Structures are given as C-alpha cells and as structure tokens.
Amino acid sequence: MKEYKADLHIHTVLSPCGSLEMSPRNIVQEALKKKIDIIGITDHNSTRQCASVSKEATKAGITVYMGVEITTKEEVHCLAFFETFDILDTFQQYLDKHLPDIKNNTDLFGYQVVVDESENIIYEEPRLLISAIAQSIDQIAAEVHRLGGLFIPAHINRPKYSLVSQLGFVPPDLKADAFELTKHISTEDFLKKFSYLKGKTFIRNSDAHQPELIGERFTTLKMADTSFAEFAKALAGIDGREVIV
C-alpha cells in the first residue's frame, strides 16, 4: 500500500465564485508545488471543467477524480465522483435536467466559463450554477450510486449550505460513502455531537476557490494505486485500504 496526498474538493474558473486564476494549468501547477498526488474537481452543479483539468493533470502525473459539488433541493452541498467520462456525461445530463433556468448575472456572481489547457474559453454556462437543483439529497444519492459513483456530503459542520445547517442533523440512514469536515472542528469534537456516526469515514479538503489555497487541507488515501476502484475501497475502509485525516 502507498499513501497518497489528496485534495478532493477544488473549484475551477467554472464556479461563479471560483477565481479566474483557477485554470487547469494553474491548478495543476499549484498541485505539483504542494506535492499533491490526487485532486478532485468539484465545481458547483457542473462537471464540464473536469475533462481539460484531467488532460493537463495527466501530463504532470497527477490523478484527477472527476466530480461535482451538487446543491440539493434542501440547499445541502454534496460532492460526487464518477469513474469515466461517459458516466460523468450521464450525470451531467441529470444536472442539466434539474438545474433551474435562472440566468447567471456576472456582475453579482462572477463568470462561469470552461477553459481548455491553453486557457482559451471554450464554453460559458448561461444558467446560474449555485442554484439548488430540483432533486432531494436522497434522490441525488440514489442517482450517484446507480451510476457507480461516490457520494460525500460536503463540509457538513459548516453553519451554511451543509447537511447540519439545512437538515438539523445527519440523517442516520443517509447513503453516504464519506463525510467531509472543515478545519473548524476536530473529528473527535464532531463525534461528541453525533456519536452515531462513529465508524464512518471523514475526509478534509481545501474547498479551494483560488490557487494558493489548494492543498491547505488534504486527505491521505492509503491504497494500492490511484484508480477509482481503490479510492472507493479506501473510503469504505476495506482490504487494507483506508483514509487517514
């Protein structure tokens, strides 16, 4: 087994709140500088920037887990990751179908653009990506799992847009592959409040919206290689694979 440094929650220039500096090239350069082995690309309600970051990262020997940060109907932010481009496209269609038709106002929210490896703008998303999609957290978890993906409620201890802020507490029967905590609470203190979550997997990431914050927090994945199957095993804590935070 090897230990891999992973920052699994990174926004790009596509997220309206993401810095224009968050191009594939800059993200990969910053990850190299911070000696990060695996990056998760998780823009708000869109997977459209994953492909070009993957291409750029592959050249640098960095693994990308292609994902998204979904805003559920309850306004809970949840991360999801998918193994292949085909599956990612299927999930993108689901997002497109359920994202409300509210136009982005670039003055208020910022630009939502997809850029290629050479930083050319190749797409601009007209709909506001930070809206809540018209699907509940349970419906989204089911769809992610139907596609063989991994479902991870984001920054669950945060006072806004989190499982705890929106739904009061973590539903004990929620089908989550892990939970993300922020730097503001230790896992021990969190478990004091939610003792029924003992034994669950917790991860920590930067949630970076600008390059210098990439890797500020990270998760160590102990596994055989950086494949998606190994990632799933590490989150599940099986076959000697595990998550170290």
Added chain:
Amino acid sequence: MKVKEVAEKLGLTVISGANGLENEISMGYSSDLLSDVMGSAQSGDIWITLQTHKNVMAIASLKDLSAVILVKGFTPDPDMEEQSNEENIPVLGTTEDTFTINGKLYNLLNQ
C-alpha cells in the same frame, strides 16, 4: 387554539398525522433551516416551512411542535409523511407562500 381549528379557518389540507389534530398550538415559527428550528422553536409552536425531508418530523417531535405547515403546494417526502403519522404531528398543506400564511396565522393566533 387546536390544530384542527387553524386548519379549518385557514383552509389548510390535512396531508398526514390526522391523529394530532387536537394538538394545542401555542405560537408559530417560520424557518427553512432545520438547525435554526432546532435551536429556536418553542414547544407547541406550529412550524411553517418548505422543507419536505423526513428530518422535519424528527425535529418537530424533538421540539414537541404541534404541527407543520408546508407552503406553496409542497408535499412531504413519503418517509416524512410516514413519520408524521407515527408521531401524530399533522402535516398541513397550503398553496399560499410563507409570507401570506404567516400573516393570516399571526392574526388568527393573536385574536
């Protein structure tokens, strides 16, 4: 005032938890953040929200609330409806928005 009386006077639909229609309402609380309701709602309050997750019923039960009103025609998720019946806490429905139903309810409870 009893839940039943409020439902009749405001024309609310009884969606579930009909066994709790005799619950006594003290006052109301309006919020869509369940963490906020958990911290601030008072026992006996009727809760006005648009959230339809089953955690709504867990918190209504924990805080000993009298009933839940779902606004804008929202309907409870199946497991929320189930829990409403189990806990005898009615879920009432209205097509009106939060502002309108709050105003009517405020006047009714303060008569």
